[in-house]
Amino acid sequence: xxxxxxxxxxxxxxxxxxxxxxxxxxxxxxxxxxxxxxxxxxxxxxxxxxxxxxxxxxxxxxxxxxxxxxxxxxxxxxxxxxxxxxxxxxxxxxxxxxxxxxxxxxxxxxxxxxxxxxxxxxxxxxxxxxxxxxxxxxxxxxxxxxxxxxxxxxxxxxxxxxxxxxxxxxxxxxxxxxxxxxxxxxxxxxxxxxxxxxxxxxxxxxxxxxxxxxxxxxxxxxxxxxxxxxxxxxxxxxxxxxxxxxxxxxxxxxxxxxxxxxxxxxxxxxxxxxxxxxxxxxxxxxxxxxxxxxxxxxxxxxxxxxxxxxxxxxxxxxxxxxxxxxxxxxxxxxxxxxxxxxxxxxxxxxxxxxxxxxxxxxxxxxxxxxxxxxxxxxxxxxxxxxxxxxxxxxxxxxxxxxxxxxxxxxxxxxxxxxxxxxxxxxxxxxxxxxxxxxxxxxxxxxxxxxxxxxxxxxxxxxxxxxxxxxxxxxxxxxxxxxx
Amino acid sequence: xxxxxxxxxxxxxxxxxxxxxxxxxxxxxxxxxxxxxxxxxxxxxxxxxxxxxxxxxxxxxxxxxxxxxxxxxxxxxxxxxxxxxxxxxxxxxxxxxxxxxxxxxxxxxxxxxxxxxxxxxxxxxxxxxxxxxxxxxxxxxxxxxxxxxxxxxxxxxxxxxxxxxxxxxxxxxxxxxxxxxxxxxxxxxxxxxxxxxxxxxxxxxxxxxxxxxxxxxxxxxxxxxxxxxxxxxxxxxxxxxxxxxxxxxxxxxxxxxxxxxxxxxxxxxxxxxxxxxxxxxxxxxxxxxxxxxxxxxxxxxxxxxxxxxxxxxxxxxxxxxxxxxxxxxxxxxxxxxxxxxxxxxxxxxxxxxxxxxxxxxxxxxxxxxxxxxxxxxxxxxxxxxxxxxxxxxxxxxxxxxxxxxxxxxxxxxxxxxxxxxxxxxxxxxxxxxxxxxxxxxxxxxxxxxxxxxxxxxxxxxxxxxxxxxxxxxxxxxxxxxxxxxxxxx
Numbered sequence: 001x002x003x004x005x006x007x008x009x010x011x012x013x014x015x016x017x018x019x020x021x022x023x024x025x026x027x028x029x030x031x032x033x034x035x036x037x038x039x040x041x042x043x044x045x046x047x048x049x050x051x052x053x054x055x056x057x058x059x060x061x062x063x064x065x066x067x068x069x070x071x072x073x074x075x076x077x078x079x080x081x082x083x084x085x086x087x088x089x090x091x092x093x094x095x096x097x098x099x100x101x102x103x104x105x106x107x108x109x110x111x112x113x114x115x116x117x118x119x120x121x122x123x124x125x126x127x128x129x130x131x132x133x134x135x136x137x138x139x140x141x142x143x144x145x146x147x148x149x150x151x152x153x154x155x156x157x158x159x160x161x162x163x164x165x166x167x168x169x170x171x172x173x174x175x176x177x178x179x180x181x182x183x184x185x186x187x188x189x190x191x192x193x194x195x196x197x198x199x200x201x202x203x204x205x206x207x208x209x210x211x212x213x214x215x216x217x218x219x220x221x222x223x224x225x226x227x228x229x230x231x232x233x234x235x236x237x238x239x240x241x242x243x244x245x246x247x248x249x250x251x252x253x254x255x256x257x258x259x260x261x262x263x264x265x266x267x268x269x270x271x272x273x274x275x276x277x278x279x280x281x282x283x284x285x286x287x288x289x290x291x292x293x294x295x296x297x298x299x300x301x302x303x304x305x306x307x308x309x310x311x312x313x314x315x316x317x318x319x320x321x322x323x324x325x326x327x328x329x330x331x332x333x334x335x336x337x338x339x340x341x342x343x344x345x346x347x348x349x350x351x352x353x354x355x356x357x358x359x360x361x362x363x364x365x366x367x368x369x370x371x372x373x374x375x376x377x378x379x380x381x382x383x384x385x386x387x388x389x390x391x392x393x394x395x396x397x398x399x400x401x402x403x404x405x406x407x408x409x410x411x412x413x414x415x416x417x418x419x420x421x422x423x424x425x426x427x428x429x430x431x432x433x434x435x436x437x438x439x440x441x442x443x444x445x446x447x448x449x450x451x452x453x454x455x456x457x458x459x460x461x462x463x464x465x466x467x468x469x470x471x472x473x474x475x476x477x478x479x480x481x482x483x
Numbered sequence: 484x485x486x487x488x489x490x491x492x493x494x495x496x497x498x499x500x501x502x503x504x505x506x507x508x509x510x511x512x513x514x515x516x517x518x519x520x521x522x523x524x525x526x527x528x529x530x531x532x533x534x535x536x537x538x539x540x541x542x543x544x545x546x547x548x549x550x551x552x553x554x555x556x557x558x559x560x561x562x563x564x565x566x567x568x569x570x571x572x573x574x575x576x577x578x579x580x581x582x583x584x585x586x587x588x589x590x591x592x593x594x595x596x597x598x599x600x601x602x603x604x605x606x607x608x609x610x611x612x613x614x615x616x617x618x619x620x621x622x623x624x625x626x627x628x629x630x631x632x633x634x635x636x637x638x639x640x641x642x643x644x645x646x647x648x649x650x651x652x653x654x655x656x657x658x659x660x661x662x663x664x665x666x667x668x669x670x671x672x673x674x675x676x677x678x679x680x681x682x683x684x685x686x687x688x689x690x691x692x693x694x695x696x697x698x699x700x701x702x703x704x705x706x707x708x709x710x711x712x713x714x715x716x717x718x719x720x721x722x723x724x725x726x727x728x729x730x731x732x733x734x735x736x737x738x739x740x741x742x743x744x745x746x747x748x749x750x751x752x753x754x755x756x757x758x759x760x761x762x763x764x765x766x767x768x769x770x771x772x773x774x775x776x777x778x779x780x781x782x783x784x785x786x787x788x789x790x791x792x793x794x795x796x797x798x799x800x801x802x803x804x805x806x807x808x809x810x811x812x813x814x815x816x817x818x819x820x821x822x823x824x825x826x827x828x829x830x831x832x833x834x835x836x837x838x839x840x841x842x843x844x845x846x847x848x849x850x851x852x853x854x855x856x857x858x859x860x861x862x863x864x865x866x867x868x869x870x871x872x873x874x875x876x877x878x879x880x881x882x883x884x885x886x887x888x889x890x891x892x893x894x895x896x897x898x899x900x901x902x903x904x905x906x907x908x909x910x911x912x913x914x915x916x917x918x919x920x921x922x923x924x925x926x927x928x929x930x931x932x933x934x935x936x937x938x939x940x941x942x943x944x945x946x947x948x949x950x951x952x953x954x955x956x957x958x959x960x961x962x963x964x965x966x967x968x969x970x971x972x
Contacts, residue, residue, distance in 0.1 A: 043808045045689040089807035275851035280694035
């Protein structure tokens with residue numbers, strides 16, 4: 001029998017804010033343990049939470065980008081459970097009135113090859129809600145130490161519908177989600193820093209059957225490839241269990257990326273009763289149309305929409321768009337240059353080939369580069385106007401990248417300007433013709449290629465500065481005169 | 484004057500300071516002397532940083548010498564219930580759980596109080612985590628009713644009420660979740676007010692039941708209570724439930740609001756279950772208002788009978804969650820016997836909490852549990868809405884509602900300690916005020932034959948504290964109960 005897996009993901013994304021969700025203590029990563037705290041973060045007796053509006057701005061932006069309905073009123077609930085990383089032993093979260101409802105995420109599956117676009121599909125979302133992150137336990141020998149730096153950081157939980165069917169789809173989902181969150185400025189989504197964390201609900205069923213099988217929750221999927229591997233492992237385990245006559249049991253399992261296997265964490269019977277109830281310390285939040293309108297105005301274009309625009313308006317090939325689009329800064333760099341010079345294909349090529357190569361060689365990001373969009377636009381214009389050849393342009397590019405100087409300046413200073421002076425070039429052409437009778441004969445004998453050799457000689461004599469079109473034209477005219 | 488300094492009101496002390504008849508340091512020294520004399524009997528204080536109080540008193544005197552005065556309470560000591568955070572001072576909630584906890588920050592009410600120049604004065608006894616009606620649930624000590632040391636002072640703010648009644652402080656702050664200010668005020672013969680929910684910031688008030696808790700003043704006169712309320716009231720951006728509202732000048736309003744008022748008498752608060760002496764004193768108070776030209780009308784609060792049940796569901800549900808943070812991991816009592824993390828929770832909490840706190844945590848955990856939430860918590864919230872509606876409807880017809888504060892005067896120590904249900908009934912007339920979120924004040928309105936004080940409760944519309952204070956003030960002006968003091972010699 002053939003089986004089909006059904007997968008839903010619960011993704012936690014840490015929201016980027018200056019301060020924590022309920023107090024002015026700063027949020028951050030990589031600081032001395034327990035320095036990003038205050039009495040509120042530590043849950044000291046008598047302290048109260050006060051909502052950070054910026055955190056709500058951010059989750060609304062995320063919701064709008066994912067096509068969610070934004071609830072006009074949402075409220076805050078306490079999720080009660082004991083764990084040493086939780087300062088209050090309850091987490092402020094949203095239970096039955098989340099801020100974002102529904103929505104969908106467009107994903108792209110791998111194509112038949114890297115150069116060919118893969119299938120796109122939409123994964124539906126159930127909801128997105130806002131909650132506070134907890135601290136972190138560090139186990140050393142016989143002790144467990146708690147660091148509350150992370151505690152109280154705003155966190156959103158993005159819950160998908162069970163719309164995925166393979167580890168590959170889950171991988172594509174996380175990739176697409178991460179791009180949107182990073183491009184929207186919602187989160188840096190660095191999985192190593194715990195800014196994006198993923199749990200998966202996985203079940204299998206015979207193909208063609210509508211009802212869902214018993215689901216297993218898989219936790220600790222802490223890298224994007226871990227998500228793919230962990231899910232595929234769990235699918236295989238469930239199919240094997242069923243095929244060998246067993247039954248899948250509802251339970252929570254923990255993925256161990258190093259071992260490449262998952263182990264049992266808890267069974268259904270051990271599940272918590274979180275005793276959710278509305279947090280009496282916080283008022284419900286009303287989101288009006290003005291608030292939404294203001295946030296909508298700040299949203300960037302979604303990556304796949306941008307890609308489609310690049311196909312439609314700029315006629316760029318898939319391979320180039322798939323380099324530009326995933327990185328918003330690169331895409332905006334590209335568009336700024338195009339705005340200045342009106343040559344999308346040339347600009348895209350400079351970025352995709354030369355700029356990325358130099359950035360990677362220099363080990364820097366585009367934001368640290370001295371090269372700005374105007375440089376590339378200027379360079380493209382110089383080539384287009386015939387002022388420099390493509391080969392010279394490569395040289396100018398390196399100089400611009402290293403110095404941050406304008407291309408016109410570099411061309412001027414190094415005397416790289418292409419010669420289009422027909423009088424001067426005619427003289428050189430005639431000299432070359434005179435010095436290469438063999439080639440002239442070949443040409444006259446009908447070997448069109450012979451002209452290329454002569455052209456090369458002219459370029460050599462002019463140190464590459466001659467306009468190749470004009471040289472071609474002069475050579476043909478002069479040779480035809482000899483005929 | 485020195486021998487009676489400890490029974491001078493805050494208003495009188497303010498005048499004394501103004502005229503130079505006394506210094507703040509002398510006031511504090513007089514109170515130190517007074518507490519030394521009566522604390523063995525009263526037992527209102529859990530601790531008292533006398534040096535800190537003296538230092539603050541001297542600062543106030545220096546300010547005054549420079550011609551500065553921060554407000555009418557500058558230099559006046561204010562006793563603090565040990566549930567309000569004062570930076571650098573113990574914050575124990577009378578619990579073993581927080582026996583060694585020192586607050587790293589000031590509650591907003593304390594910050595405001597310090598800004599007026601008032602002197603925080605001692606840490607006052609209470610029922611553990613404010614859970615109780617007799618202060619017998621303190622893990623540290625039993626506080627006596629100054630009018631009869633065999634009796635309890637009420638609770639949970641028993642220390643706050645007793646110290647004011649005993650002349651150990653002119654003023655004190657307490658907290659009221661189901662009557663914890665008004666009930667001990669009534670039983671100790673002092674003025675105690677629970678403001679409207681949201682008037683005083685709860686930041687720095689250790690939470691028992693977040694949707695019910697309010698900080699409020701104890702004093703020997705209504706005018707003094709008005710002064711203290713003035714100092715702590717007002718919006719705070721550290722408390723999302725604090726209300727943005729204009730704060731009137733309460734003391735000035737006392738004489739400007741002259742009635743005559745239309746006063747409602749709810750039949751549900753009289754008759755069966757009310758001690759005849761209490762009923763008689765309260766009826767006499769009602770007749771006083773009638774004689775002052777007030778219109779007395781019957782009002783009905785039909786959902787009163789559900790108040791205690793609703794209160795003990797909502798308050799315990801919130802408490803079960805609020806008290807979860809006391810777990811042995813950070814700043815609390817930590818069991819030395821624990822084998823692992825789970826065991827640390829069990830043992831630390833078993834050792835750190837007293838029986839009443841445990842009872843309420845278990846109750847609250849139960850009513851929030853899956854399968855019981857709808858039947859208990861959700862239903863209680865609906866009933867709460869009806870109780871609030873009762874009051875708001877009644878207050879559309881009348882300016883205020885008069886009731887007994889408690890069904891009976893102070894009872895003997897130990898009398899109800901083993902019967903939680905009987906103990907809970909002490910809150911029967913006060914807890915609905917918390918459920919409705921409305922303000923209430925208790926003032927002395929008489930004494931029982933055995934010499935125990937009786938309290939009159941005046942309930943009013945949200946944020947109409949000025950009206951309640953004026954109504955209370957009128958009664959006080961025509962009676963001398965507030966000038967009587969217990970014999971503690």
